[in-house]
Amino acid sequence: MNKQSVLIFKIPELFQILNELKEYLDFKIYSFLEKEKLDDFKKNNTNNYLILTNSQNEIDGENFQVIIDEFPNSIYSIVEKININLLKLKYSIQSKVLIGKYTIDLNSRTIMVDNENLKLTERELEIILFLKKNNKPQSIEILQKEVWGHNSSLETHTVETHIYRLRKKISTKFKDNNFINSSKEGYMVL
Numbered sequence: 001m002n003k004q005s006v007l008i009f010k011i012p013e014l015f016q017i018l019n020e021l022k023e024y025l026d027f028k029i030y031s032f033l034e035k036e037k038l039d040d041f042k043k044n045n046t047n048n049y050l051i052l053t054n055s056q057n058e059i060d061g062e063n064f065q066v067i068i069d070e071f072p073n074s075i076y077s078i079v080e081k082i083n084i085n086l087l088k089l090k091y092s093i094q095s096k097v098l099i100g101k102y103t104i105d106l107n108s109r110t111i112m113v114d115n116e117n118l119k120l121t122e123r124e125l126e127i128i129l130f131l132k133k134n135n136k137p138q139s140i141e142i143l144q145k146e147v148w149g150h151n152s153s154l155e156t157h158t159v160e161t162h163i164y165r166l167r168k169k170i171s172t173k174f175k176d177n178n179f180i181n182s183s184k185e186g187y188m189v190l
Contacts, residue, residue, distance in 0.1 A: 003028050004086045005045065009038055009053040011068065017075060025079065027086060035059075048093065050085050064089050099132050099189060102179070111170070118173045123147070124166045128180075128189060137186035163187055 005028045008015045015031035022029060027050075032038040042049070051065040058067055066085050072078055097104040103112045109125050110117045120128070126147050131138060138146075140159045148159070163180060170179045181188050 004090065005030060005049040006082055006086070007032060007038060007041065007049050007051045009033075009035075009051055009059070010057040011052060011054060014052065014068065014071075014078070018078075021075065021079075027082065048089070050082065050089055052082070064092075097129070097132070099128070100179075104128065113174055116174060118169060120166075123162060124169075127162060127166060131180065131187060131189040134188075137181075137183050137188040139186040142186065 003026065006018075008018070008029060008031045010033055012031060012033065015029060018025065018029050019031075030041065032041065038051075049064065051059065051062055052068055053059065053065060054069050055067050059065060064085070066081065068078070068081075072081070091107075095105055095107045097106060101113050104110070104120075104125070105112065106125070109120045109122065111120055111128070112118075127143070130143070130147050143159045143163075163182075167177075167180050171177050178190055181190055
């Protein structure tokens with residue numbers, strides 16, 4: 001697994017301290033004094049980074065940055081703060097699922113496209129994720145078994161009703177009638 005990166009922007013003292021401890025850290029560290037060089041690094045690397053800076057050099061619109069205006073009592077406090085924020089970053093990245101032109105945020109249970117989002121129920125999310133992981137149409141019986149846990153008292157209309165309502169929600173919000181397609185073999189997410 002690739003180590004996450006901590007980009008220290010215009011705090012050279014912090015870089016010096018952490019650089020002395022780098023063999024004990026679970027992340028890579030980089031120091032930047034110029035915004036252009038920081039931007040170049042970000043362009044050529046994944047979004048698996050955290051920026052540390054102070055309030056004077058805060059970067060507008062940057063989601064993953066931590067502002068450090070005062071150094072804590074110990075270096076362990078700084079490393080702990082970095083590690084906590086790296087965990088948040090990792091959790092945030094892992095919570096996004098791409099399906100075609102849509103992004104699903106597993107944490108907030110929303111589906112998004114073009115700055116529009118729609119709240120999903122837990123069951124709707126489970127249906128979409130199950131259909132996504134299978135590249136072929138899934139029958140009502142398979143959906144009953146895999147998504148509902150196959151309750152013998154469950155009628156096939158329950159599955160059909162859930163999918164009908166989900167398709168209607170997506171069609172109404174995003175004007176997309178093809179997100180979940182049905183055929184004689186079953187349902188499939190495109």
